[in-house]
Amino acid sequence: MRLLRNRPTPPAPAEPGDVLAEAEGLHVRLGARHVLDGVSVVVRAGEVLALVGPNGAGKSTLLGALAADIPAAGGVVRIHGRPAAEWSAPELALRRAVLPQSASLSFPFTVEDVVRMGRAPWAATAPDDDDRAVAEAMRQTDVVDFASRPFSALSGGERARVALARVLAQRAPLLLLDEPTAALDLKHQELVLKVCRERARAGDAVVVVLHDLGLAAAYAHRVAILRAGRVAADGAPEEVFEQALLSEVYDQAVEVFPHPRTGALLVNPERKL
Template identity: 80%
Template sequence: MRLLRSRPAPPSPAEPGDVLAEAEDLYVRLGGRAVLHGVSVPVQAGEVLALVGPNGAGKSTLLGALAADLAPSAGIVRINGRPAAEWSAPELALRRAVLPQSATLSFPFTVEDVVRMGRAPHHATTPAEDEIAVAEAMARAEVTDFALRPFSALSGGERARVALARVLAQRAPLLLLDEPTAALDLRHQELVLRLCRERAHAGDAVVVVLHDLALAAAYAHRVAILRAGRVAAEGSPGDVFTEALLSDVYDQPVEVFPHPRTGAVVVTPKRSA
């Protein structure tokens, strides 16, 4: 007699402020090199957390560890209060959705096919529910108009938006996005960060790796500034985005001032006249 394994159940809805993921005293080594050194970061429902810092600071490595895609050499990552290693792959897929820096596919999938891949963890849903989720995700990412085009025929920016739509279709309460704006034009950079804010407002937790400090200041509720594998500062953009700290971390003089209309923090390189 063959025993049928039960399908994993989706997580219960989170309350604002619930910690959906956390790194505690995390150390990660890659290729024999220490990349993260004792990093501790909580990720809370209802917020956008931006990971910023110079190249090689450990941002993508921290994101990969929070996704349970990279095993730490010391310390621990918890998802929904449980060590990440204790979740099965199907259970993880219902709890977190991951957008890598680049998306490549070897087969001629259409845009709609790629977005529908985000529904794979949801075995209990009906086809109608899946179609609604896919259609909504494509509309939010503005990729509906080329739903039947091959993914391989898209530009880099279009592929990035399709990959984001796949993540949105997954409808996991924890979104982990690695440089989602890197290949996008100005309009779609703003679109992506607005979507991050909307997901946080709906109760999800969003972690996003960003190089653009202005975007981080405008859209993140909280930022963690990484330098050489350590957290140099963590808090709201208004608290931690200071000229002294950012100029030191990036080894580049910057100016920090309030936006003349909104009062939000604005960060720009200091340039000579």
């Protein structure tokens, strides 16, 4: 006799402003090191939240905790209103998609094969849904032209875009992206952040770790600035990107000023050449 297992139920569509993930008083230890110290942050549907800060500030650790991949030593992480530990792996896979800093595969999968892996949580759905999701994700990330190439033969930037396509194909309402622009050229940095805004406009919540403060200023609805495992500021870029604060956090003189033509916020290191 064949046993039937309960299939995980996809989440209901979110309304703009709904809280899809949050950390409250979060403490995380990695080995003997206290990496996050009482961090609280809220992730809402319809927003791009950028996590910025210097190396070692705890950005990737916070992202991993919000993904339920890194356990909390104190405080709580909630995903779709429930403590993260209460979700099963299949349930989580329908609710959040995670892009790590690097992607590697040991087997010669093609680009399309890798993107299609993002559809695994939806194995019970119709194949047509999978095909549409894969095709749309590949179009959004500009990888259609090398769909049949082995993933292992791609450049670092091409691999990064394919990995992002896999995440987009998963079609989870919460996207957690760790430095998605790190290996990309100028054109594709802009493309990736435009995709983030498009997903937010469609109702998803997007959390993205960024080092480029200019990209964060241009594309994030909200920014959380981390410093030494704590949130130094949280708010809209025009509210929290203050020259004095950024210069202190990064231990580097920073200039914040409006674009002379558009008035858009610009953030640059102060250079004396």
